[in-house]
Amino acid sequence: MKIALAQLNYTIGDFEENKAAIIDRIIRAKTHGADLVIFAEQAISGTPAFDLLNKVDFLNLCEDALTEIASHCDELTAIVGLPMQDGRQTVSVAAVLQNCAVKRYVGKQNISKREESWHLSPSRGCDYITVNNSKVAVVVGEDLTSGLSVGEQADLIVNLDANAYCRGVIEQRYERLRSTAFTNGKPLAFVNQIGGQSDVIYDGSSAVFNSRGEAIALLKSFEEDFAVVDLTARNKPIPLPFQDKTYNVYRAIKLGLKDFFVKNGFRKACLGLSGGIDSAVVLAMAAEAIGPENIKVLMMPSQFSSDHSVEDAVQMADGMRVEYSVVPITEIYTSAVDTMKPVIGGTEFDRTEENIQARIRCMLIMSLSNKYNYVLLNTSNKSECALGLGTLYGDATGTLSIIGDLYKIEVYDLARFINRRREIIPENIILKEPSAELRPQQKDGDLLPPYDVLDAIISRMVDQGQSREEIINAGFDAETVQKVYSMILRNEHKRYQFCPTLQLSARPFGRGRVMPLASKYGF
């Protein structure tokens, strides 16, 4: 049997485009003489569609598209994913198209993703179809992970998925596919979505494994791809590629940011370039994704900014040919403090005055955004979000955060990766000590331990869900752990209002971690 795998970048609710792309690949599969062509889970609708999954007209549009797609399936079988109405509920199904008609629906049983558990109901799970006298087990999404055993019933396992990228997932997924193929002793074809969808990034990485658990086809990661595999031929095993963590993060962010713009119809981006590492990395990634000619940056120094900050920022913008303006905030700052004198006059300089600076910057960059339709990119990292170091309505703003799910040390990794061929980010920005520069001589290290320690503690608490005791037992200083732990708990309300963040880990803030806003637990 000859099978085709179509790994496509869909847009949620863009039924015309999604349908056209699917039909195009069906035609291509036919020209290759394929018996079967496989698309991803929820290909017709795009995913995650959230509440749209429970709108009858959205589901009707899916079905209309399916009918038209089916009309092209004369010589071959196609398996296409879509959400479908099932009584009063919505289920995720694989539609099996044969002889220009819908032959069968195979539903998904295991609903474990937070994106879906509100909207999808469990269906019956794995089922079997016949393609050219071969028995094919069709499995949707996570059903594959729940100890699938197809026994003698199948000659081939087909898994349609919409499995998002997060650090380490590609290796884990290959291993899961390998072991499922091996333990069942059947070849396995896996087709995933690819593309950025809101804050979720699908990496593709579709694949075919033979019955010995060897890869015989590997589709690209973070790009659309198409492959035809003749299962009856002698297919040479392909070694699984080495997965470089930083390279994958780089590709994920680039894809996620680009698709966020394309799918929203956005063109231009702006950000504040401080001379620090975070905004430098955001600028470099934005230039990769949407082109330096579509970006404008503002340098907004205050009286507390060091000379090198603006210099480094200007050097970077110049080097990248990115448009910039230097807009000092000193005058507005003075005017704001003067205006508030009747209310807060006579008090000591504290976080209030620090936050005023950050909020003035937000106001200025947003005026650029509003006037010329630049989309503001946020420049916060995950360490900052965890500890609440950013200013609400100040630097914790933007239409999209692209490094908000990266710890500070990972931001440095990404910076070095960006500079792998030539110095895009001035070396001085990477080497200097991190500082918010909101008061004289301020350094991040003044009140906090070094970022390698900090990030390790945060990651244990947030990503691994460890308790204070577990972290202390792992060898971290008890006082530091307590301090970090309570900073994380106390700043839940800041994260509640944080902007949409490209998800790069299994535990992103936002949907990945939801805490009550008023609780005594942990305090």
Added chain:
Amino acid sequence: MKIALAQLNYTIGDFEENKAAIIDRIIRAKTHGADLVIFAEQAISGTPAFDLLNKVDFLNLCEDALTEIASHCDELTAIVGLPMQDGRQTVSVAAVLQNCAVKRYVGKQNISKREESWHLSPSRGCDYITVNNSKVAVVVGEDLTSGLSVGEQADLIVNLDANAYCRGVIEQRYERLRSTAFTNGKPLAFVNQIGGQSDVIYDGSSAVFNSRGEAIALLKSFEEDFAVVDLTARNKPIPLPFQDKTYNVYRAIKLGLKDFFVKNGFRKACLGLSGGIDSAVVLAMAAEAIGPENIKVLMMPSQFSSDHSVEDAVQMADGMRVEYSVVPITEIYTSAVDTMKPVIGGTEFDRTEENIQARIRCMLIMSLSNKYNYVLLNTSNKSECALGLGTLYGDATGTLSIIGDLYKIEVYDLARFINRRREIIPENIILKEPSAELRPQQKDGDLLPPYDVLDAIISRMVDQGQSREEIINAGFDAETVQKVYSMILRNEHKRYQFCPTLQLSARPFGRGRVMPLASKYGF
């Protein structure tokens, strides 16, 4: 049989206090000679606890508390709700305590709340226990709504719940309880949580219905309460009280706001008082909830503010004896526009300059908040949130929104209710035409239809999920519907960053309505 109903205000994760309150009511039930005392679902933990429900130490603390509570159940049976570990999953159970020990757990089967579907797994559902030779059916939460039939097996149905307030829910719930008692021909005791928890408000309204579906005990709404009912006595039926929509909203907001402060350890609140209806209602409600002496307001007029705005605001603050300062933003505005001249100079006055004013106000009120630990209350309403009329990082800010789930016309209803005895909100504020006052002579009605039309369209789309066609078919102007519809869709990203909002409807923005940030659907 004599049963006691304990309707209590728990705090999430405050095991000491929750446990103490439960034990106190057990002792009180014993002094009344009760055979059975009933507490709400997830009483020991408080709810919604979100991710805490999947933390082993959180669940262990629940179990520790339960053990201690059980030790007080010598002469009577207690039924107490808590979350419990069940293998690798968490379930919501009713623990049956008899003879100073845990006799049985009855789990919840139907998990339908968005707050819980990520964290709770279905358990076995309704089960039976024996109390003084009577058979009691124990049902947790929504299991009661799924067509419960206890047949001859039970002499009494007990339903533990944590059922949040939303408009109309109290009437619906009484009706459900009535019909369940009547169709089963058994008395039914219902115990609900009461209290504000993050953005959720539980109204209590626990009740006992007899086998003819007549209420024989009604506990208070929006307050803690305790009642003992002798089921063997001749209990006179109690007429169900009239539910005044605005009065209930008033009590819900007051309770939600008060508990948000108490449970977070907050004491003081601030807000910007514009002279408009929204901030006036927020101020009045805040004064009701936490006392006028704990509030400070700022009037922040610009050159576009009309004279009456500050006058009306000052009159209201004076009348309520609320501390205030008048801080004109004209100087900062000029300074901001001057600073940005190199970037946006020479352009026409547009939403940019409007937003600058709103963002300056945010910066100023937040400086008051930061300096003296005032919690900023948001003043946006649901109509504004739906259409995206507010300014991100401007007036769409705050630690809590208390009227963000009320349509503009409901804000007027609430204002009139607040003034029912004496003029707390100056009449002029209620009577004047709504205006953002961000440009000369601006009125809300300039670009938008009247709020009664607007709110009807929004409510049909958001609360009832109607399509454009359905709304137009209902008699609304097609162009207006299209305009409102696309404004709602376009402003999803603003709502994403909106502050926590007290939930007063079945479809609050936030968890109640989740849409993709990039989608072609509906455009």
